[in-house]
Amino acid sequence: MVSFGGIAGTLARYGIGEIFPEDRQGTLIANIAGVALAAALLVLMERRGISQLRLLLLPGFCAGFTTFSAVTAHALEPSEGGMLFLAQNVFFSLIAVIVVLPLARKVIPVRS
Amino acid sequence: MKLTLILLGAAIGGPLRFVIDQKIRTFTTKPYGIFAVNILGSFLLGLTYGRAEKGIDLFAIGFAGAFTTWSTFMLDVYLAYELKRYKEAAANLVISLGFGLLAAWLGIQLAQG
Numbered sequence: 001m002v003s004f005g006g007i008a009g010t011l012a013r014y015g016i017g018e019i020f021p022e023d024r025q026g027t028l029i030a031n032i033a034g035v036a037l038a039a040a041l042l043v044l045m046e047r048r049g050i051s052q053l054r055l056l057l058l059p060g061f062c063a064g065f066t067t068f069s070a071v072t073a074h075a076l077e078p079s080e081g082g083m084l085f086l087a088q089n090v091f092f093s094l095i096a097v098i099v100v101l102p103l104a105r106k107v108i109p110v111r112s
Numbered sequence: 113m114k115l116t117l118i119l120l121g122a123a124i125g126g127p128l129r130f131v132i133d134q135k136i137r138t139f140t141t142k143p144y145g146i147f148a149v150n151i152l153g154s155f156l157l158g159l160t161y162g163r164a165e166k167g168i169d170l171f172a173i174g175f176a177g178a179f180t181t182w183s184t185f186m187l188d189v190y191l192a193y194e195l196k197r198y199k200e201a202a203a204n205l206v207i208s209l210g211f212g213l214l215a216a217w218l219g220i221q222l223a224q225g
Contacts, residue, residue: 006126006178007119013177014115031182038183039190059130059184064122066182068150069157072209072216076158086209093182097190 001052005060009034012065024085027070031089034066036096043104117167121174125153129179142200143188146181147208153180154212158219 016033017026038058045054071089075082129149136145157176160169185208192201 002127002130003123006122009126010119010122010174010178014118034183035186038187042187055130059133059181060126062183063129063181064126064178066184067177068180068182068185068208068212069153069176069216071182072154072212073157073161073220075213076216076220086213089182090186090205090209093186094190097186101190 001055002060005056005058005062006064009061009064009066012061013067023070024074024081027067027074028085028089028092031066031071032092032096034062035093036100038062038066039097039100040104043101043108047108047110114170117170118174118177121171121176122178125175125177125179129181133184143184143204146184146188147204147211150180150185150208151211151215153177155215155219158216158221159223161220161223163223 013026013030016030017023020026020029041054041057041062044050045058071086075086129146132149133143133145136148137143153176156172156179160172160176163169185204189201189205192198192204
């Protein structure tokens with residue numbers, strides 16, 4: 001399950017990389033989108049308790065879609081703005097969690 | 113062919129991260145597993161720096177990409193903050209990025225060496 005999700009996540013990240021050929025841009029977009037999706041799914045899974053699907057989607061798709069290694073490696077590339085790229089990843093990802101998590105908690109009802 | 117090798121790496125990297133993280137989370141509530149995975153993966157991706165042609169490098173790129181994770185890292189930081197574990201949130205953020213950069217730098221140096 002985790003493996004399938006990871007392959008799908010990597011494919012999606014690869015696809016984004018094709019649309020945004022600049023490496024840093026593609027990684028940044030995949031990471032922000034992946035964090036937002038993971039935050040929403042986390043709430044959904046918590047409240048619905050879907051366990052098999054959880055493996056496929058969270059540690060599988062979302063974790064494979066987003067990547068840490070590309071952030072650290074691209075940040076060190078000789079081209080300018082490496083540290084800005086790192087800061088953008090952190091800043092926008094945290095904004096995504098701060099916006100999406102409370103929103104998901106509001107929108108997704110608790111089932112008894 | 114290029115994509116196949118990347119996906120093959122991802123097929124192994126993703127589950128391996130999951131197994132390591134699950135194992136370590138049985139000992140501690142702190143995200144040491146994800147930390148270790150992200151540092152190792154950063155080093156590995158650094159090693160492929162400047163050479164994405166050979167099969168083994170493509171495999172390593174796919175592996176490192178799926179092995180490391182940004183979404184879990186960011187959620188861990190935020191959830192620690194939400195539980196008012198401010199020190200843990202800040203420490204995870206700073207130490208992960210610091211060591212991640214160091215590990216990637218080491219990898220890049222070795223690759224160029």
